[in-house]
Structure formats: C-alpha cells, structure tokens
Amino acid sequence: MAGTVPPKPPSPVTRPVATSNLQATEDLVVDQEDPPVAHQAVDIPFFELDTVRISADAGGTRPHTPSAFKERHTHQTIQTLDGLAGVSYQVNGASAESDPWLLRHCKFNDRGFLSFHQVHFRNAGGVPFDEKIPCHFLVSSDQLYESSKAQLLPPDPLNTHEQLNHIVPPECGQRLIVLFMKFIFPTLPIISRSHFGLAAAGTVPDQDILQRTPLCLLAAIYASAQPFAKFDDYLCLIDAYAPPPTDLLWRMVLDLLLRDIHTARLSTLQAGILYLHRPISATESAVADSAFTWSLVGMLVGVAMSLGLQLDCRLMGLPLWEKRIRRRLWWAIYAEDKWRCLLIGRPSYIGSDDWDATDLSDDDFVMSECLRLALQQPASSSHSSHDVLTAQPFQQLIQLSRIADELQRSLFTLKASQRLSPDFHATLEIARPLLQKLKEWYAHSPVSVRQPDHQPTTLDSIYCQSNCLRFACILLEVFVFRALLRPMVRSAAPPPLLEENFETTEFTNQFNDLLAQLFDAEEIEPSMAIDMSDENGMGNAVLRAADNCAAKVIRLVMRMTTSDLSSFWYRWSRVGFATVSNFLLLLLVQAPTKDHALRAKSLVDLWRQTLRNQSTGCPAMNLGLVRLDGSLWPGLARNYYLPKQVKEVLEE
Incomplete structure (x- = not known):
C-alpha cells in the first residue's frame, strides 16, 4: 500500500x-x-x-x-x-x-x-x-x-509536659498561645477559649491551664504559632539567637497523635487538624503531598465520626462550651475533606447522607458567660461584636466548602466526569447555577472580601484572611x-x-501508512468538538x-x-x-x-x-x-x- x-x-x-x-x-x-x-x-x-x-x-x-x-x-x-x-x-x-x-x-x-x-x-x-x-x-x-518520613521517627520519646516545658518554657508558651489566637484562631477556630481562660483578645493564659492541656494539642498550638513569633517583642529576641524548635515540635505532635488515636478525644482531632496545616518547609514547598496526607485526613474523619461530631448536638446534655467546640470541629474537618478531595482528585470521605450537623451561627463563637464573670469581664456589646467579627472568616470558608462539595459531586466524581467530559451542553447546565452561587457568596461576603483595598484599622489578622477567602472563591471558579x-x-x-x-x-x-494518508497536516492535532465559528x-x-x-x-x-x-x-x-x-x-x-x-x-x-x-x-x-x-x-x-x-x- x-x-x-x-x-x-x-x-x-x-x-x-x-x-x-x-x-x-x-x-x-x-x-x-x-x-x-x-x-x-x-x-x-x-x-x-x-x-x-x-x-x-x-x-x-x-x-x-x-x-x-x-x-x-x-x-x-x-x-x-x-x-x-x-x-x-x-x-x-x-x-x-x-x-x-x-x-x-x-x-x-x-x-x-x-x-x-x-x-x-x-x-x-x-x-x-x-x-x-x-x-x-x-x-x-x-x-x-x-x-x-523523618517526622515519623522522633529522636527520643517526647511524651511529658516536663519535656515540652524544656523545649518551650511556659512563659514562651503563654505568648505563643496569644499569637495563635490573633493570627490563626480567626481562620481556624478549633480550640476552646473557655478552656484556656481567654475572655478577651490578648489575654494571657495561666500556666496551670497549660499543664492541664493535653500534650498533643499544646505542642501543636506552639508549633503553629511559631512562624508569628516575630510579632512578639520577647519571642523575637529569643529566636534571633537560637532557631526555634518547630520541626521537633511537629515530630512530637505526630508521634503523640498516632498513639492517642487509640483513646481519641476532641484534643486528638484538634491537634490533627493543626498538623494538616503546619507551615510549609523549604524541602516540602515544591513537592506534591505524599499519600500520607490524604490518608491522615481519612483517619481524622474517622476520629470525628467516632466522637459523634457528625450528629446535631444542640439538644444533647452537654455544656455549652463543649457544644460550640464540637460544632466548630465538625465543620473544620468537613472543610478539610471537601477542599482536599477536590484539589487532589479523590473521593470524599464524608457522604451527604451521613451527617445532620446544622450550619454554624454567631452563637457558636460567643464567649462562655461563666468565664466572663469569673474574670470580671462584662458582657458588653463590644465583646459580642468582636466575637462575631472574629467568626466571619471561618463562617465564610464553610459556606464556600459547601459549594466546593456540590461542585465536586456534580462535575468531578468519576461517574460525573465520565458522563460530562464529552458533553459540553450538559456541563454548561450544571456550571451556570454553580457560578451563580459563587456570585451570591461574594455579594454577601464582608466588605474586606468584596473591597480588596479596604483595610480596617483593627483586627488586621482578620483582614489578611480575606485574601485567602477571595483566592478560594476564584479557585472554585477555575474548577x-x-x-x-x-x-x-x-x-x-x-x-x-x-x-x-x-x-x-x-x-x-x-x-x-494508512493513518498517514487518512489524516493530513491540518488534522494532526485534536479538533474542536464544538462550533467556534460564531464570535x-x-x-x-x-x-x-x-x-x-x-x-x-x-x-x-x-x-x-x-x-x-x-x-x-x-x-x-x-x-x-x-x-x-x-x-x-x-x-x-x-x-x-x-x-x-x-x-x-x-x-x-x-x-x-x-x-x-x-x-x-x-x-x-x-x-x-x-x-x-x-x-x-x-x-x-x-x-x-x-x-x-x-x-x-x-x-x-
């Protein structure tokens, strides 16, 4: 031929x-x-x-x-x-x-x-x-x-508060918790301020409270706040002459986390979520996450389910502070599952029929009244407004996470991808309402999200999180x-x-030879599957x-x-x-x-x-x-x- x-x-x-x-x-x-x-x-x-x-x-x-x-x-x-x-x-x-x-x-x-x-x-x-x-x-x-892999092998067992106090002295730990509350808590409000006796912004927790805090959680808070030590006058000087033990703290957290899974509590889940969001090291920044990360997410979802966080706890006979933290923790692990499954292309661990926790409200972020009275803090409107404003970034993220879940289920599951990848018009019918929901989310978001040039004079850490939210919203548009x-x-x-x-x-x-005859030079590459002639x-x-x-x-x-x-x-x-x-x-x-x-x-x-x-x-x-x-x-x-x-x- x-x-x-x-x-x-x-x-x-x-x-x-x-x-x-x-x-x-x-x-x-x-x-x-x-x-x-x-x-x-x-x-x-x-x-x-x-x-x-x-x-x-x-x-x-x-x-x-x-x-x-x-x-x-x-x-x-x-x-x-x-x-x-x-x-x-x-x-x-x-x-x-x-x-x-x-x-x-x-x-x-x-x-x-x-x-x-x-x-x-x-x-x-x-x-x-x-x-x-x-x-x-x-x-x-x-x-x-x-x-x-090295993080799985601590040089020596670190499993006591005394060992942690040797790595991070209590007076430094108190300051790290204050930094955590300022820079991380508005975005990831997964700890209880009532537990730490933090009735107002900038409040320093008592050292006795640190000793009663589960070791895994305390080490995770210290390690999470360490990158912001430069914003504390004392810690800035300490770190200037000796590198902070951040890597050692994270290795301690992971070691304790894997052991505490057998007797899991809320603190186990709190530490696990903080570990998932540990700062990116120089050796990790250009490398994709290993399979361990998604496996750890699944393990933490399992912990949350075992603790019953997927259930609506509002009518349960639990203290108000515990109800609040359980609800916030549920939505934190929900967001973790939905964003990561979308970004790495994995099936979600959390099915839509497997939970009935209700949406977060401003009441889920208020300060315990008994704590205010114990610390002689009046329940003024200024405290309430601060609590609500502090809650906004996380509430906005959860709303986006619900949209991310719908987007992943309707466009990117295996069956949805198989059905829609050759069908432009069917994809368009699904895309329209998703884009509309993103537009509505943006329209109802705080002014700091809608107006990038708007910079309030207070609560600057909350303002900085607005860019993270804007990026997350546009990222869903990209998908x-x-x-x-x-x-x-x-x-x-x-x-x-x-x-x-x-x-x-x-x-x-x-x-x-036959293929070479059938396809001329203009057809070497895939042709458009839809008509592009109409501008x-x-x-x-x-x-x-x-x-x-x-x-x-x-x-x-x-x-x-x-x-x-x-x-x-x-x-x-x-x-x-x-x-x-x-x-x-x-x-x-x-x-x-x-x-x-x-x-x-x-x-x-x-x-x-x-x-x-x-x-x-x-x-x-x-x-x-x-x-x-x-x-x-x-x-x-x-x-x-x-x-x-x-x-x-x-x-x-």
Whole structure:
C-alpha cells in the first residue's frame, strides 16, 4: 500500500527517574531534554472582572469520539508501576491540580512516561475510550519524601509536659498561645477559649491551664504559632539567637497523635487538624503531598465520626462550651475533606447522607458567660461584636466548602466526569447555577472580601484572611471553567498496548501508512468538538469567561501585600496555586485561534512573573511556580502536542 510514513521523533534515552543514585527494577524511559526556551512577560490591562453571564445560543456540536493523530506514538509498551524501585506513585484524579484533560495533550514516550525535571507522569494507557476518562499517575522519587518520613521517627520519646516545658518554657508558651489566637484562631477556630481562660483578645493564659492541656494539642498550638513569633517583642529576641524548635515540635505532635488515636478525644482531632496545616518547609514547598496526607485526613474523619461530631448536638446534655467546640470541629474537618478531595482528585470521605450537623451561627463563637464573670469581664456589646467579627472568616470558608462539595459531586466524581467530559451542553447546565452561587457568596461576603483595598484599622489578622477567602472563591471558579473546557476539544485515541518483547509486523507498518494518508497536516492535532465559528456563540463566550477568571486570580495574587503573604494560609492553598498554573496552561494548549493563543500566552507569562515575585514571601506558591516552569523551560512544544496557531504564537 502506497503512502508516506511520518518522520519519527528522536529515539528516547533510558535514564533513572531522578538525578540521584536510584536503582530501579525497571528503567523509566524519558525524552531527551531540549534547551530551555525563553518567555517574556507581557503586560495586560486589568479591569473589574465579575463572573461572566454565559447566555449566548449554543453552537453546533461535533461528534466527540477519540481520534487517531499521526504524530502520536503508534503504541505504548506495557510496563509495571508497582515494580519500579526507588519511586512511589499516586493516581491523578479528575479534579487533581495536574489536570488529566491537560495531560491528555502531552507527548508521552512509547512507555507512557513524560518527565518535567523531577516530576514524572505515567499515562495509564488504554484510555480515554468510550466513557473512560484520561488516567495518569504522578511518579515521584522516594528521596523527595525523606524529610516527611523523618517526622515519623522522633529522636527520643517526647511524651511529658516536663519535656515540652524544656523545649518551650511556659512563659514562651503563654505568648505563643496569644499569637495563635490573633493570627490563626480567626481562620481556624478549633480550640476552646473557655478552656484556656481567654475572655478577651490578648489575654494571657495561666500556666496551670497549660499543664492541664493535653500534650498533643499544646505542642501543636506552639508549633503553629511559631512562624508569628516575630510579632512578639520577647519571642523575637529569643529566636534571633537560637532557631526555634518547630520541626521537633511537629515530630512530637505526630508521634503523640498516632498513639492517642487509640483513646481519641476532641484534643486528638484538634491537634490533627493543626498538623494538616503546619507551615510549609523549604524541602516540602515544591513537592506534591505524599499519600500520607490524604490518608491522615481519612483517619481524622474517622476520629470525628467516632466522637459523634457528625450528629446535631444542640439538644444533647452537654455544656455549652463543649457544644460550640464540637460544632466548630465538625465543620473544620468537613472543610478539610471537601477542599482536599477536590484539589487532589479523590473521593470524599464524608457522604451527604451521613451527617445532620446544622450550619454554624454567631452563637457558636460567643464567649462562655461563666468565664466572663469569673474574670470580671462584662458582657458588653463590644465583646459580642468582636466575637462575631472574629467568626466571619471561618463562617465564610464553610459556606464556600459547601459549594466546593456540590461542585465536586456534580462535575468531578468519576461517574460525573465520565458522563460530562464529552458533553459540553450538559456541563454548561450544571456550571451556570454553580457560578451563580459563587456570585451570591461574594455579594454577601464582608466588605474586606468584596473591597480588596479596604483595610480596617483593627483586627488586621482578620483582614489578611480575606485574601485567602477571595483566592478560594476564584479557585472554585477555575474548577468550573476547567470542567467546561474538557468537552471543547476531542481526545486522541489511546495508542495500542504492546508487550515489551512485541516485534513490529509488516501489518503494523501498513496500518501506520494508512493513518498517514487518512489524516493530513491540518488534522494532526485534536479538533474542536464544538462550533467556534460564531464570535458570539457559546464556545467563545465560555473561553472569554475563562480568560477573565484567569486574569482575576492573577490580579488578586499580584496585589497581595507583605502582610497578606505572611499571614496564615490553609496548607491546601498551595495545591490551589498549582491548579491555577495548570489551568492557564490548558487555556494556551487548547487555544482555538491565534487571538485566543496570544491572550492565553500573555496570561501565562504574567502569572509566571507574579509567582516569581510573590513566592519569596509565600512558600505556598512554590508548587505552582514549579508546575509552570516544568512545562515552560524546555518549551511547550517539547512536552505537548500543540495546534498550529499556538506554535506560531510561541515562535513569535
């Protein structure tokens, strides 16, 4: 059969997963690296960008079936995952920060691997096909998690208050608790002020109370507050001449936590949640969370369920302070589950039919009246208003967490992804009410959230958390548009899977020749699955709204001040920054026209520069920068199959 076989890419070389001395039972095959390609930042104008109303008429839809493309590998060799020595792997879920619908455009080698420096993705093979969605695994060198493993091995048993007092003297511990209440409690109100005798802001707890506080919780509070020691005159001087024992405290917390699970109390859950939000170390900031983190979330959900926090406790015969902390703890672990399952693409541990706790109200944050009387604090309106204002960031987060749960269940569960990924119009019908709910949340949020330039003269720690809430809201918008972008481009058919000792036959060569004849140069890359010819049509409206969403998050991060960056951030926020990076890459890789590609490239370059500038003061952004640089420094064309118009823009 006549025909021209397309030129084959350079043969890959076989080398270890990482640059370290890694002995593998099977070698990973990665492509040779090309020289880095420079990218220049491009300034773009910013405007007030609200959620765009998508109301244009729907355009035509092309059949959405996997197609063969002649530049793709003609086969993928079957290779073990679990038999690879020196590496670990995690499945990349439908809503994971490394978007499977972005990875489907990657140039995997004939063993299904693609390397972004020390980050490696393995194409599962065989999908997408019919209703099966793209599936990839994140493969990481075990050496990247050595520091995390070390936390499981304390040098010596630390299990008494006397040992903790030797590490953190009580007079320092008192000051750390005051800092915790100022900088962390408004965002994570999971301890009882009544227990610590804290009737007003700035109140110092008695040392006798510290001795009665469960050791695991006390160590977690100390460690959580340590990054803010610079705001205390005395602690600032102490830390200036001797490094604080923060790492040792966290190792102590984890060791006690794993032991206390057998006799769990509320303090066990409190310490566990604080451990999940421990500050990011330099060795962890550019590395994805290990499987331990999601496993720990599941364990803590199990503790909460065992303690009955999922039940409405308002009518139970419990002290008021205990009811308040039980309700706040339930919603804290609920938020933990919902945000993390969305950001890493895992099924939620908490089912919608398994709890009946009611929404938080201002009454769940008031100070115990008996404590006020004991400390001779009058129950004035100023105290009440302070309590309510302190509660606002957490209440706002819980409302967003409810929306995040609905978004994950309706767009990103396995079944929802299988059903919706080829169906643009069905996805749009689900996306509309979700965007409306986010718009309503924003409209009813405090003035500090709605007006970024509004800075109150008091309660500055609460103001700083407004940026964290704004980022979380826009992040949910990003996920909605990610779902809308999935069905807009058709997927390539997966290469056939061959055994490693398979020899190419004459029939295989003839089949490749036939493919080369059937698909001309204009059809090498996946074509749009919806009609984009109408400038005012639905597809273009969605792309404009997605661009606006991307510009909005860039503007938010770009305008963050030093106070914003150094405030307390939920630890899962770092995965959110990486999610934004992959979203911007998706806009560029799938750009249907040169104009769209120019706009997307401007956004990518500006986001890259923003992360470089702001990550100095906020290590949570490092993962997002690594994800972006990993794709950009060798050049996008090396790692992705790009449409002609995108290649032209990148070459200009």
